[in-house]
Amino acid sequence: MDLPFLNAYLDSVGVPNFRKGCNFAAAGSTILPATATSVSPFSFGVQVNQFLRFKARVLELLARGKKFVKYIPAEDYFEKGLYMFDIGQNDLAGAFYSKTIDQIFASIPNILVEFETGIKKLYDQGGRNFWIHNTGPLGCLAQNVARFGTDPSKLDELGCVSGHNQAAKLLNLQLHALTKKLQGQYADSNITYVDIYTIKSNLISNYSRYEMEMEMAKDKDKEGKKLDSE
Template sequence: MDSISMVRLVLPLLLLTLPTAISFGYPAVFNFGDSNSDTGNFLAGLGGSLGLPNGRSYFHRPAGRFCDGRLIVDFLMDAMDLPFLNPYLEAIGAPSFYRGCNFAAAASTIHPARGDSISPFSLGIQVAQFVRFKEKVREIQAQSRNLGKYIPGEDYLENALYMFDIGQNDLAGAFYSKTLKKVLATIPTIMSQFESGIQKLYYEGARNFWIHNTGPLGCLPQNIAKFGSNDPKKLDEHGCVRTHNQASKIFNSQLFGLCKRLRVQYADAKFTHVDIFAIKSNLIQNYSIYGFRQPLMACCGHGGAPLNYDSRISCGQSIVLNGSRVTAAGCEADRKYVNWDGIHYTEAANWYVASQILTGKYSDSPLLHKMP
């Protein structure tokens, strides 16, 4: 049996575990981002719900995630031997924040939310929520030590990992009203706003920063359908929108440069930059090697090949189109699709991305951390 056939055979089994040789010592994780790492904040903060088939692959019910199962952050938490992160805005059920908290919310941006923004929870707001969280933790600790199992201690806050996966919506949303040139012109301002968020967390005592760059936006079915379907010349050899991927690369280049400057400015802090673009691009370009059949077609959608994406209907919804009721239902083989709903990745693809992150090959500094 050749190596490619072996990978195709064992991939479904590997999805049950996430092998890693990396030993972590982070006592807690605080995550900031958009729907790529949102574990329920968007729905808790703005109301609404996600129905099946969202969540069906692992949770067997909707779990606040825009996915059929686990996200990259869920797999990373497993690898760190930490529980899944509870969303900051989810109060029902009295979740424990002892080992961290998730501030990420779907549709969020780095730049401040505007009147037409889908999510009000921009990075600045998420950072402000963390500051509020920290203040409440200290207040509760001063009043009672009996709640220690629900909230992190001061040493946990100091030695925690502060993780970021945000920026996708800043670029993707801009293309609806701006040319590529104008989109690129906004990136320096976005970087400045990202730096401001990092600085505020640093002044709050954060020292371990783990920053994901943005993925290949031009390979999302949503963007292909909107910006590439009517003109094949706008697509590259892999079927992705050239302008969107070009913007992603320039954004990532400036983000990488910012991380290098932050290391110099804050010498007592650790900044790890993770090249998510390279990981996801490799998956899409070489999908068959990793056991996938569909690199660009949405698993849960409407419209059939080649994209199975219709902006008028979301995954799990049923609406009337052209006089007939249609449903955006999930495909039969989630693990064979890279894309879940036209915008987000499947659990299988998220597992692959997380497994590659944990090799350390896509990071510009070691992932290893030991508490002092």
């Protein structure tokens, strides 16, 4: 695509260039508000508020003249730009350490209510183009296989933790329904739902087709199980 990596909002010291966009993502972040045990304090709501602050500051600088134009987006970029989302997996992953699978299933609607609230705020600020990733096969991540996959009965045919993947599939099913609902509500928007789960599952189940045999074999030797390459 010949596009640069976006500079991070949290790395704004000096004169970073946000002309092409801004990255609000933070490792370990969740959709639900952070708690005392969260890996990252920058939950989705915080990231949305950071965007609101970013936009307000950009408009303020644009009003001062052309001095900062080469470093910040033009005003119409906020409407024409693409808003990309890849979040939600950490909500599920963290929950497995303290909740039953039924409790996790029951929490998914609340997760998506929080996500919907953020999307609506961005729409109200002029955002019209939304690119939303669903979550990948959580049960195939090496960390989860090692921690929760010691009982072979809990693994699927690929060696992944089946409960984790069931939760991911349920989240994705409800997320897909939400994107269709939002597209119906906001007819002037473009909402694209990207099926990352299927893409990664295909990569894992057909790893030899993608010339990953040696690497997967090394992983299997180390852990005794087939691991996700993520």
